[in-house]
Amino acid sequence: MSDNAARLRGKDLLGIADLTPSEISLILDTAEAMKEVSARPIKKVPALRGKTVINLFYEPSTRTRTSFEVAEKRLSADTLNIAIATSSVVKGETLIDTALNLEAMSPDLIVMRHASSGSCHLLARTCRAGIVNAGDGMHEHPTQGLLDAFTIRERKGRLQGLKVAIVGDMLHSRVFRSNVYLLAKMGAEVWACGPPTLMPAGIEQMGVHATTSVEEAVKDADAVMMLRIQLERMEGGFFPSLREYFQVFGMTPERVRLAKPDAIIMHPGPMNRGVEIASEVADGPASVILDQVANGVAVRMAVLYLLAGGGDDETAA
Amino acid sequence: MPILMDSERISRSLTRIAHEIVERNRGVGDLALVGVRTRGVPIARRLAASLREITGVEVATGALDITLYRDDLMKTAVGPQPIVRRTEIPFSIDDRHIVLVDDVLYTGRTIRAALDALIDFGRPKTIQLVVLVDRGHRELPIKADYVGKNVPTSRRETIHVRLAEIDGRDDVTLDQAEGERA
Numbered sequence: 001m002s003d004n005a006a007r008l009r010g011k012d013l014l015g016i017a018d019l020t021p022s023e024i025s026l027i028l029d030t031a032e033a034m035k036e037v038s039a040r041p042i043k044k045v046p047a048l049r050g051k052t053v054i055n056l057f058y059e060p061s062t063r064t065r066t067s068f069e070v071a072e073k074r075l076s077a078d079t080l081n082i083a084i085a086t087s088s089v090v091k092g093e094t095l096i097d098t099a100l101n102l103e104a105m106s107p108d109l110i111v112m113r114h115a116s117s118g119s120c121h122l123l124a125r126t127c128r129a130g131i132v133n134a135g136d137g138m139h140e141h142p143t144q145g146l147l148d149a150f151t152i153r154e155r156k157g158r159l160q161g162l163k164v165a166i167v168g169d170m171l172h173s174r175v176f177r178s179n180v181y182l183l184a185k186m187g188a189e190v191w192a193c194g195p196p197t198l199m200p201a202g203i204e205q206m207g208v209h210a211t212t213s214v215e216e217a218v219k220d221a222d223a224v225m226m227l228r229i230q231l232e233r234m235e236g237g238f239f240p241s242l243r244e245y246f247q248v249f250g251m252t253p254e255r256v257r258l259a260k261p262d263a264i265i266m267h268p269g270p271m272n273r274g275v276e277i278a279s280e281v282a283d284g285p286a287s288v289i290l291d292q293v294a295n296g297v298a299v300r301m302a303v304l305y306l307l308a309g310g311g312d313d314e315t316a317a
Numbered sequence: 318m319p320i321l322m323d324s325e326r327i328s329r330s331l332t333r334i335a336h337e338i339v340e341r342n343r344g345v346g347d348l349a350l351v352g353v354r355t356r357g358v359p360i361a362r363r364l365a366a367s368l369r370e371i372t373g374v375e376v377a378t379g380a381l382d383i384t385l386y387r388d389d390l391m392k393t394a395v396g397p398q399p400i401v402r403r404t405e406i407p408f409s410i411d412d413r414h415i416v417l418v419d420d421v422l423y424t425g426r427t428i429r430a431a432l433d434a435l436i437d438f439g440r441p442k443t444i445q446l447v448v449l450v451d452r453g454h455r456e457l458p459i460k461a462d463y464v465g466k467n468v469p470t471s472r473r474e475t476i477h478v479r480l481a482e483i484d485g486r487d488d489v490t491l492d493q494a495e496g497e498r499a
Binding site (some may be wrong): 034041042075 | 382384385386390398400401402403404405433434437438439
């Protein structure tokens with residue numbers, strides 16, 4: 001039955017920019033079914049039995065790598081983790097050579113995080129295996145965008161017409177880019193706020209309202225998303241001090257009160273408490289920060305399942 | 318497209334099956350119904366309503382999606398994936414008599430997948446199978462305990478079950494397959 005089957009075009013998930021609204025809905029709907037698997041006594045289904053997934057992480061990551069690994073294991077895939085500190089990259093091997101060598105072991109999917117924007121596209125052109133972007137430089141982090149949208153939709157029942165405020169470092173943030181593309185495609189109204197030095201050039205062309213006033217961004221918002229101040233990227237002197245940043249942009253209980261009474265507070269992690277978000281807000285009743293982590297597994301299961309392909313549209317009775 | 322069962326026939330068959338379930342299990346204690354998505358679910362709910370009328374007892378009813386357990390899931394390298402829907406079994410199946418419900422029994426592969434899926438939820442005392450239509454051509458050693466109607470078919474034919482809850486009307490028809498499908 002053709003109405004019972006659906007697909008993502010293409011073998012890779014490189015960015016939200018490439019997805020259509022119906023593909024995004026397909027991933028979010030599939031994630032809803034996947035979420036139930038994690039609530040079972042036996043948290044495992046045989047869908048990806050015999051498939052090999054390589055997690056290739058060129059940048060440190062705890063949450064995302066663990067989340068992908070849990071998702072792969074719940075789908076019964078065989079997983080391999082390649083941590084760059086112990087690999088031949090430290091001996092000078094290029095990305096393409098590493099990829100070709102991995103490809104020779106015929107993996108079905110490669111999940112990659114890399115410090116260079118566009119590295120996943122390069123890998124996708126070189127490899128027959130499907131590539132899942134787990135964050136490439138300052139470009140995109142599509143599964144984070146999807147899990148954020150899933151979390152909002154779960155709480156609000158929809159994305160269309162919601163006001164979402166995103167506050168923080170937009171310049172260095174791949175999470176920002178993926179979220180903006182996704183929310184704009186699904187009809188949400190996005191307000192972006194942060195110091196002008198941390199706003200990407202041409203931000204208005206991304207279809208967002210840009211402002212330097214947190215109060216304006218947060219006012220009547222349905223969801224408030226904080227972005228991490230990336231302390232490791234702050235040598236440039238983008239703002240005077242962390243203390244001052246918190247004073248001007250930090251999410252305090254007083255600022256949260258400007259949003260809708262049922263607004264949710266989000267953060268992709270890892271949090272800098274007292275820099276972009278006050279502890280009372282991070283741990284408060286409106287916070288869905290740990291739901292985001294739980295939903296990350298479901299969304300990644302959905303992406304891996306949909307990309308692993310297979311199954312024609314025949315339904316055996 | 319000959320009509321094999323109309324609304325009245327479907328309803329009589331399900332009432333008869335409900336009586337058979339009560340007879341075989343000597344009541345409905347420790348019994349639960351699990352419908353296989355999509356059309357097994359409304360059939361299971363109708364059986365639950367019949368069982369309530371007969372015995373006065375509300376029988377727990379769940380829905381099982383077997384997509385992630387299909388044996389043809391990864392047969393080709395790239396292709397559309399069947400849509401995964403939610404499984405909802407809001408009760409323990411441990412030590413219960415589980416009545417699995419589906420619309421059509423054909424190759425038996427769906428039921429094989431359903432058995433695997435069900436066993437991931439616990440260890441039922443027994444699993445029994447209800448189907449509205451058994452059309453033959455089994456590829457696995459599986460047989461139904463309760464059958465609405467046995468229909469001899471050729472592999473080139475398809476059986477369409479329509480239910481009011483999903484399709485707006487109740488009937489079962491036999492159609493000639495279009496092209497190479499089914």
